[in-house]
Amino acid sequence: MSKAVSALEGVSHNGFVAVAEAGLRGMITLRGDLASAKMKKAVKAATGTAVPARRRIELNGDKAAAWMSPDELLILVPYADAVATVAALEAALAGEHHLAADVSDARAVFTVKGARAQEALMKLCPVDFNTLAEGEIRRTRAAQVACAFWKSAEDEFTLVSFRSVAGYVMGLLDVSARPGSELFPA
Amino acid sequence: MSTRLQKGGRLIDRTKPLSFSFNGKRMRGFAGDTLASALLGQDQMMVGRSFKYHRPRGVIASGAEEPNGLVGLGQGGRFEPNQRLTTTELFEGAETASQNHWPSLEFDVGAINDRFARFLPGGFYYKTFMFPRFAWKHVFEPVIRQSAGLGRVPQNRDEDRYEYAYAFADLVIVGGGIAGLAAALAAGRQGKRVWLIEQSAHWGGRAVVDAVQIEGTEASDWVKDAVEAIEGMENVTLRTRTMASGLYDHGYLLMYERIADHTPGDGRPRHRLWRMRAGHVITATGAIERPLSFAGNDIPGVMLASAVRDYVVNWAVSPGDRTVIVTNNDDAYRTALALLDAGLVVPAIIDARPEAKGPLPEAARARGLRVVEGHGIAKVKGSKRVTGVSLCVQAGEGAELETISCDAVAMSGGWSPVVHLWSHCGGKLIWDEAQAMFRPDAKRPATGADGAAMVTAIGSANGILNAHEVLADAHSAAGGKGAAPGAVCGEDAPMMPVWIMPQGAGPALRMKMWLDPQNDVKVSDVQLAAREGYESVEHTKRYTTLGMATDQGKISNINGLAVLSDALNRGIPETGTTTFRPPYTPISMGAIAGEARGEIFQPLRKTPMHGWHETHGAHWEPVGQWRRAYCYLRHGEGVHDAVNREIRNTRNAVGLLDASTLGKIIVKGPDAGRFLDMLYTNMMSTLPVGKCRYGLMCSENGFLSDDGVVVRLTEDSWLCHTTTGGAERIHGWMEDWLQCEWWDWKVYTANVTEEYAQVAIAGPNARKLLEKLGGMDVSREAFPAMEWREGTLGGFRARIYRISFSGELSYEVAVPASEGRAFWDALLAAGEEFGVMPYGTEAMHIMRAEKGFIMIGDETDGTVIPQDLNLGWAISKKKPDYLGKRAQERSFMASPDRWKLVGLETLDGGVIPDGAYAVAEGVNANGQRNTQGRVTSTYFSPTLGKGIAMGLVRHGPDRMGEVLDFPVDDGKVVKARIVDPVFYDKEGEKQNV
């Protein structure tokens, strides 16, 4: 549907790393008992992955399941699939205390790409990247707003923020990636 | 004169000459120079004026401890006052100007203070300037302010940018001298994550100047090799031009990197503030040489002995042709020898010790130098430049025995470890009697999150001055395996504490002995403070301003403390030190603010329709971090006119309000109803599916905190609307109770505020507009007020709530945020024939006031309870408990005398000023006029053509028709009548069509 547009309509900047708004992504907040059999089944059906362990994100192509808190997951699917996935989750979890909410339109997604991607994020997030495990999603702060990020490919991080502050986050990433401000020598 | 030597200079590159200016005069230096070395190389000894007496000031030191050498640097958006000459690297085209004088450095009117110095002792202003009373503010203070201050005021917006960076390390070693390098080698080999930082642009510290031999080679070669070896370790990060500015709790180390100070305008950030979290910190920050206190020790040309050595060795600059050395220790002899090596003249070494027979004095004698033992300087001759010194017996009262002509004096009073970082977070010090210094007490370090020591001091920062021992200390502190690197450096004979020179100097001499040359604090001032009972070191410091200058007393504190202790006749450790506070040296405000300026100063939250508002004349109003349109200005229109136009249009046709900022929280689960009954004052569990209900939330302290429409979505889920800016707060509030109090209740919440773009479509034509979009039955019969429907509206996935905050027929439509802009455009297009027009927050405010609806933040201010607003109908009597209920039972809250909500109408139809108070008879016990009410909202109503207001009035609802007096500006009194707060459409006919 062309009338659905992401917050920044895909704007990008090239500095010592490339930063870009990644467009719309289907996202569902799913709260419930993460250990239940129904939950495992529901997540499997939605993303093809297992329920992620603490602080993990399970990636499967354009779908993923991320651990957000002890009773909350973030389910990622293509934007067009979000409504149907919510319905499927609701059905799968019927009879069990849970909450599934479509938050696809409440978020903005960014990619930070390049060998020094980490250096741009180090300026914004109080995170020790040395302790960031492979497949870990880290919920934290980018300067003055909440965000979450994970390593989505070799030399690439995907970062999610709230939609209303997309412009602010892009401004941060842009200025953090400006050539000449690399943190470490080549 | 001071001059550039023909040979030498470890740090300068003679193939790269640079030009710069000082007070408009063109000057030349070399790459590798500091501003100080470059100025001295051009015989510019006098560089500024002191703070209080405006005395001539020259460079004293060669590093961060420099108190005098401060200039204004740069122009326009890159001008900065108070730049320290000794730590600022020279760059091509640098424009510098001296400070604190008028009209010129050479001739300064303010220097008249110096002539009256005798009448201006420490703390003199506390004793005078008291009469007449107005005179302090209007006569004395302006004069003092003008004469004080230092640098010129920057006028322009900063052209540079700054940034933060987070870093984490097992160990941070602060200081890149041989101690820091040895520690980094040792720690690096263990595989720890190590950072080694150095404030200057160069590694090696003092040892390279002092010609120490390490591991059989020159210190400078050893340093080069060590740096190379460390650079080869992947686990060690090396960084120059990076100063540890402060150590804070839990190993938080603030590191100030000066990236582009020496390459201004090259596009890089000027400074970077590293927010380092260190597992442990090793301070290898070295030591600072102390001056000696003798009369005239502030005259330009009197310098620290180590600094003189630095200028000769590092920058090939001789501070003078004839340099007299005055000392109480052996180290200063190294300066004498370095001067000799450079072909300069040392007329005498004046040593206060009765005997100087160590290897260094002997070496000096062997080279033909005159060593005068047991003597001191009685007086320095000269005013803007040293011309000579007179000798006296140190043990005496200062009788002048002989005058030696010279143009520089190199002084050394011993060394003080740099203990700032050690102390910032609570590390304690002990007094080392033999070396006359405070050094870190390893038994009482600053402790970290785990309660264990988080700092270790090594090398001369730990009070160890011998290079060989420094290396051993560094190696072992860093857990080094095997033998430490060894050094050959010679043994220094013991020093002798000398706090004033000569020992028995009388008051006249003591008034000429400077302790703090920038702030003009002298030995006599400290003694006066002691005499007057300012016995605590903090009292003395504050009374005299000792150590409060831009150098924060790096060279003056210990000397001042010793003088104070002596005056109080007690030991130095009993007197104690002042507190060391961050930063170690001043850091730029720009760096402290980081990247947060301009567009990214703070997050600006935007709704999906923000872009439309921006291009259609939105007059913005910040609401929390959101920006909402207050009104939309059309060409040539004023704010007031725009608001009235928007209201009239909404009342007569149809208006659109971007209501996306309203909070939206889903509350779901078997216990959700029970939970909402606790959260809201009214009953939410009984709300039927498909319906909406207005609800109030109170704090546990009873005050009204938020309101909004609650929607029953399904049997076990509700959607709670909050105020703009209330979403995060209320969501957090819900989670707080669910996680911490009622954790066995089965309830989940989700904040879906930003998932939806929400538009209020209000006005007589609202239904027509929605019908035109089509897809959902919005008729009166199918869709009554206070209900909601879900469906597809004009092709948009929509949820519609039939709620009204304007009193008009109104629908609030929520669509996915990503489609919000398209939906808004569709409404405007479809609504054209119905006269659609967006309205802003002010129109919304006025329309709700016309209807007598309260507004959180207007009628409430954190002191108002729902009962005050006659909202009893929204407070359930049936519920045994809700948050805030117990609080509202307290005597003052249950009192019938509370001010209650009423409408107010002025007798003349005008608008009562906002916030005005209604007066009552008489005054209270404190003589304040009694009051009986106040205005909470007040507007001109374009609908009614007159002023309307709401307010809180004592017993208000029982006093309908009474007239109150509201004193306003200029002694005027507005008279207003108490009326029903519903001004418009009391029967609600318009919204129920």
Next chain:
Amino acid sequence: MAMKRYSVFAIAKEAMSYHQGWERAWRAPAPKRKYDVVIVGAGGHGLATAYYLGKNYGITNVAIIEKGWLGGGNTGRNTTIIRSNYLQDPSAAIYEKARSLYETMSQDLNYNVMFSPRGLLMLGQTEHEVRGYKRTVYANNLQGVETRWIEPAEVKKLVPIINIDGPRYPVLGALYQARGGTARHDAVAWGYARACSAMGMDVIQQCEVTGVRSEGGKVVGIDTTKGAIDCDKLGLVVAGHSSVLAEMAGFRLPIESLALQALVSEPIKPCMDVVVMANTVHGYMSQSDKGEMVIGGGTDGFNNYTQRGSFHHIEETVRALIETFPMISRLKMLRQWGGIVDMTGDRSPLISKTPIDGIFVNCGWGTGGFKAIPGSGWAMAELMARGASPLAEEFSMYRFREGKFIDESVAAGVAH
């Protein structure tokens, strides 16, 4: 014990003898066994309490006990702002009393405390704030506090270095108190100490209280590191450590101890003659006589007795002030420090009787105690001497029980 008067003539006279003739500003006595009144805490509030006990009620058999050095707590750590433009009647009354006493303090104490009514502005940077301040002006006019609302052009005239155009938070006007300003904080403590000492009171420094003794619900005395001291009445005036002392006495106060920080820039030539507070962005700034820009911000959120705050608050404050005063970006922070402030549930102070007969507390001044010092001392002295004080009436520690708060956050985000 008449004290030698300070004046320009005295200085001239002393100058002839190299200032060797000045006497001690205050004596350093050993504690006596018993006093009529003991005040714990020789900060501004404690010393002022003692001073007015002597001056207004003739009670001079008084000791002021201090753990460290006098004036070394929050009196010596604040940003020296003096104002009385408070919204609520009880606050306006006591702060205006204090402000008016500051007007004549130098003459009253014969010690120049450098009270400088340079004018104080609280910037209105949102519509909401503007409304709050306009309301305050109306309240102040009825309370006898001279304030007025000024428009942006006048703000710019008073503060040429300000950026009134925003863009994020344009200056929409300001609440202006022309007779607000600053004073030299140390001098206030020193001047009171000197005056108390001259009245025969004992200022006892380096003396820590280790216990509070009471019998049958009535105070008897205190134990200290310099021995036991008996008293008929005891005033606890120990900002930051009020809870610790109250616990010794056996009751609990509605107080939490939080860190508050401040900083100064390097000195520059005069560029701002007034005090400016920007509450929307949580920062305030004035320029000292030395030329330093004196800057303060908000408190930490957690209990803390270390006198060290968290650096991110400094960052937030500086960021905000650069937005309002762009030129300070090119200044440097010279020094930062912290103090421990005690906060009550409504952020207003306690001047109150306590559950123990004869023990009185004066605390809870939060971030704004300095400006209150003389008024606070005046009211506390009256309460201690007469058992009641109109100025202190509403500041009872029991007000929370009744739900009778004095909430100043109504008009402004923070109070200083």
Next chain:
Amino acid sequence: MLTLECPCCGVKAEETELQAGGEAHLKRYGPGSSDEEFDGYMFSRKNPRGVHFERWRHAYGCGKWFLAARCTATLEVFGTYPAQSKEPPAELQAKIKAKRPGWEGWK
């Protein structure tokens, strides 16, 4: 500048990711309680110079509240534990007792 380990997600979070929430283990008093009880619950909070138990929210992380035992005089952190605890875990109490022998217990 505190760091606290969130027991819910295991992140060693720094202060700027956290929100402080005041005294822990408060008992809520609602309707039916005395004025003294309610006042004690709302306002007369513990404010010790030393061992203190308090609430924190991992606001910029997993969003969960948790409890921490901390020394207000040194800022040493003894441990963190779930918000759903009626009292500090026994082993944490033992650890504190070992480190602060004079400590009088959490009540």
